[in-house]
Amino acid sequence: MVTPAPFVRHRGKVVALPRANVDTDQIIPKQFLKGIEREGFGPNLFFDWRANPDFELNRPGAQGASILVTGPNFGCGSSREHAVWALKQYGFRVIVAPSFADIFLANCYRNGLLPVILPEPDVTQLTRNAENGAYDLTVDLEHELVSDDSGFSARFSTDAYGRQLLLQGLDEIGRTLLEEASIAAYERGRG
């Protein structure tokens, strides 16, 4: 894996994609999974949907957005980490949704992409704000706080281990390899 830069705090432009159950097949369709590299996925993010000129990410106001606000169960379906690579390489640093799929969350933590879980009413509020014109949010992982310049502020909580991976930009394999003695002892114990 490529150890990502630490994620502590990010301020950026918001784009809203108010849809439920956005699956990883939509995020990056199968025809882009044939490569053997980790790069080059950004241009094909939401490939099928982007064929529609009116698709949320195609709108002029959405250009340069780095925070995606979307519906529940985001990232469901296939385990393809390519979906996270595509979002990150397109320019997203934060995804805000009422809920995420488990494997997608695990992939986010290992790639410096921050998933923020907020209650549905907050997500609806942020969606409305973003749809009304240029809208920026500040996301602070250290204090687990999302805020804007007009008084919106909401706390979130992140999986403890995932938070640590993100905050430290950890080389997870390198760290686990330090546990070699425990792993070897476990293997011996099982015969």
Next chain:
Amino acid sequence: MTRTLFDRVWDAHVVQELADGVALLYVDLHLVHEVTSPQAFAGLRREGRTVRRPERTLATVDHNVPTSDRSLPIADPIAARQVSALETNAQEFGIELFGLASPGQGIVHVIGPELGATQPGMVIVCGDSHTSTHGAFGAFALGIGTSEVEHVLATQCLVLSKPRNLEARITGTRAPGVGAKDLILALIGKIGTAGATGHVLEYTGDAVRALSMEERMTVCNMSIEAGARAGMIAPDDVTFAYLEGRPRAPRDEAWQQAVARWRTYRSDPGASYDARVELDATKVGPQVTWGTTPGMVADITSRIPDPAEFATPTEREAAARALEYMGLDPGTPLEGIPIDRVFLGSCTNARIEDLRAAASVIRGRHVSTRVRAMVVPGSQRVKAQAEREGLDRVFREAGFEWRNAGCSMCLGMNADVLGPGERCAATSNRNFEGRQGRGGRTHLMSPVMAAAAAIEGRLVDVRAW
């Protein structure tokens, strides 16, 4: 304190507690395929790392391979490069590979059990969400991303926050014509595609005990479609009978010892689950999806729902969007919807029992002139077995294409895809927009329902047929 089946398997694999609820977990079996592994091997190579336990790692090619003539080279040069990258990686890192020419090649979730490599009480991972299939044996089996694949290759361990326990109790006797696929689709319809997120689903109840091993795999396979981290069924005599004598299963005295140990993998009476759900199997009819998530599903006798009748704005919008994509109107009976394609395949429903069941429905009949139908066996061994039983003849004579093993049109990475607007009766697991091909429309169902649809050229109720 009482423990569930999942608690037991988890506890037995904790190498080290890293934090509250987070553990370094030992992996017994790592399955590898061509699509989600090349970047992981590249990472190992870049860091000068090795595969810690190659003998606990098994590789095959399935997602990206053609299902047509295997004597020809792969026509798509990018796909060919990915397949050849796995061959190189397997050789360099000392991993056993069931390559394209191997009689053991097949969908990774079909060949693990077929070899007897999948065993009760194991922790099994693969860079594929349908790894949940192996939970049918009482293993904790989960899909992981490519970074985690690299982590497991290098360390034979995975760092995981412990999921919660969810019991799905399925009771009662199924009606004729109702299969494992119908039970799991009905359950997903009931709890939703995020209904089990953050949980391991344990299937219990007499209706689960009555399932064959292959039917249990169908149920556990789709656990991920309910959002579950994994699905599990406690092993019993059905499990042991399936495993006995398989190439990687223990033998002789080791077999006796293994079975004695495997019998301990079960939930204690009165074990406490974080959540529970019940399904009455007697009330489940053949299920067909009408929308673009596996949770958008109904009994074949029902009508396409009206989006306005859903409870929340999010659900109403999702249903309206799904119907627009699917080209369907509210109130239309599911039965009678014309179809263009039939896909009998995938890690959900392409094992020998699935092919036998489908063949029994079509014997002596012919595929509708409006339909193109294909059978893609789950593995080359399943294919060979079916050919020994003469099932290939039944399918071919009925007008089905009889193909080689792979994931094929379940995800349409190879040449097997739907065209825009084509409507398909599929035995696979996902009906997402564009999943089987851009603009393609997928209806998920059981093998017998898909077979009957192929003959009639429209969705039909196999019970009345």
